[in-house]
Amino acid sequence: MTTPQNTHRQGHCLCGAITITANHAASHVDACHCRMCRCWGGGPFVEIDCGTDVVIDGADRMTVYNSSEWAERAFCGDCGSHLFYRLKGTGEHMVCAGLFDDATDRDAGLSLRRQVFIDEKPDYYSFVGDSETLTGAELFAGVAGEQE
Numbered sequence: 630m631t632t633p634q635n636t637h638r639q640g641h642c643l644c645g646a647i648t649i650t651a652n653h654a655a656s657h658v659d660a661c662h663c664r665m666c667r668c669w670g671g672g673p674f675v676e677i678d679c680g681t682d683v684v685i686d687g688a689d690r691m692t693v694y695n696s697s698e699w700a701e702r703a704f705c706g707d708c709g710s711h712l713f714y715r716l717k718g719t720g721e722h723m724v725c726a727g728l729f730d731d732a733t734d735r736d737a738g739l740s741l742r743r744q745v746f747i748d749e750k751p752d753y754y755s756f757v758g759d760s761e762t763l764t765g766a767e768l769f770a771g772v773a774g775e776q777e
């Protein structure tokens with residue numbers, strides 16, 4: 630994973646019960662096309678890497694699903710908005726881009742940096758523009774390389 634940049638972002642779920650404040654959010658979005666993400670969200674997971682410096686207001690309304698050995702996924706128990714994918718080992722939060730008001734602003738300057746699990750993307754959608762693409766195998770090879 631990459632080092633998030635020093636961008637302050639605040640977002641909230643659909644009903645407003647939960648607010649997420651990130652002090653060191655990345656200034657780009659990443660997307661995952663894997664089967665689990667698409668099952669979870671109904672489509673590709675588009676997220677902003679917010680690192681570990683994340684403050685959650687209304688966490689008592691949040692439900693955390695233990696989705697794998699290495700990660701968990703959280704959603705609002707009231708409105709069902711997906712909130713983030715969190716790595717258990719590092720505490721790093723990949724927060725759903727749609728929660729941030731400024732991320733939906735066309736002038737926010739956010740661009741799609743990387744798409745992972747491109748090999749699991751169905752043919753019925755594609756993103757426009759240039760971005761790095763990695764297969765699941767390439768992603769895992771890179772993560773293993775970073776840890777060595």
Ligand SMILES: [Zn+2]
Pocket residue numbers: 642643644645646647705706707708709710
């Ligand atoms: Zn909510």
Ligand SMILES: [Zn+2]
Pocket residue numbers: 661662663664665666667674746
């Ligand atoms: Zn995924």
